[in-house]
Amino acid sequence: MITRVPKPGRRARYVAVKAAYGGGTAGGLAGLAVALLATEAKLARRTIGTPTETAPFAAGSYGHGRRGDKPVHLAVLGDSAAAGLGCDAPGQTPGALVAGAIARDLHRRVDLDVVAVTGARSADLEIQVDKVLRRSVDAAVIIVGANDVTHRVPVAAAARDLARTVRALRATGAVVVVGTCPDLGSVKPVMQPLRTVAAYWSRRLAAAQTMAVVEEGGIAVSLGDLLGREFSELPHLWSDDRFHPSPEGYRRIVDALLPSVLEALGVQIPVS
Incomplete structure (x- = not known):
């Protein structure tokens, strides 16, 4: 199987996905993956926000x-x-x-x-x-x-x-x-x-x-x-x-x- 390495501008995202699927390298690359995913998770939570409403009472x-x-x-x-x-x-x-x-x-x-x-x-x-x-x-x-x-x-x-x-x-x-x-x-x-x-x-x-x-x-x-x-x-x-x-x-x-x-x-x- 041939794994294509992405262009430098896309490498951080490539590493993150590979790490999550069990294919990430050790050390600095794994740390980069974790940092990237953590940052994007925070951005997602900020975009979605915290629910301020409750579900309608259906009981x-x-x-x-x-x-x-x-x-x-x-x-x-x-x-x-x-x-x-x-x-x-x-x-x-x-x-x-x-x-x-x-x-x-x-x-x-x-x-x-x-x-x-x-x-x-x-x-x-x-x-x-x-x-x-x-x-x-x-x-x-x-x-x-x-x-x-x-x-x-x-x-x-x-x-x-x-x-x-x-x-x-x-x-x-x-x-x-x-x-x-x-x-x-x-x-x-x-x-x-x-x-x-x-x-x-x-x-x-x-x-x-x-x-x-x-x-x-x-x-x-x-x-x-x-x-x-x-x-x-x-x-x-x-x-x-x-x-x-x-x-x-x-x-x-x-x-x-x-x-x-x-x-x-x-x-x-x-x-x-």
Whole structure:
């Protein structure tokens, strides 16, 4: 294999990407890569800013069941993508969209709990699962991983924290569907080469999450594989901050998750 060395003006970016993929040289070049990535990460955070808003409050009851039917308890855990930061109204959030679909297809009332928190990492799921397990849970939807990537949490540690959460939920009999780490390479305010590196880290974490979830009896949905290209090419899928999804972006995410949730709850999904 021939590796082409870029022109001097591009060498720093080349080194950064090579280092992130495990191909960087030792000493000064590795230090240069780290410094460059750290600088570009700061610029990305400055461009995106710190969220000052909260996701719309979507917890509550959805739909109407038959008399005597037990409501379905749906829990949503994870980070801002699970909470719906970027939505304008509760009904646009992932929890509300999933709850509404379950109520419609099962003809049962759905009681929705949303314990997802903006900025949460996989380690924070332990607190969230303790909250939802104060009552029986029938189904849980988890979206997490982006903040593990941005804070450089080791992949093995993040996957282990997620596995622990899935195990706790499955032990109660709950259906668990996890949307794995999205493709952070589709976030336009993140400059190159950090965007390429973020995409690589995202894929690594998503792969580890998939194995962890399946081993614990959950269902993993690869949001990066299913939606990464759409989010990269369609600006209207992003909210004004260009980091969190727009209402339409969340609808695409729920469209990816929903078949697995409904099928796990016993709804027959037509084969197209």
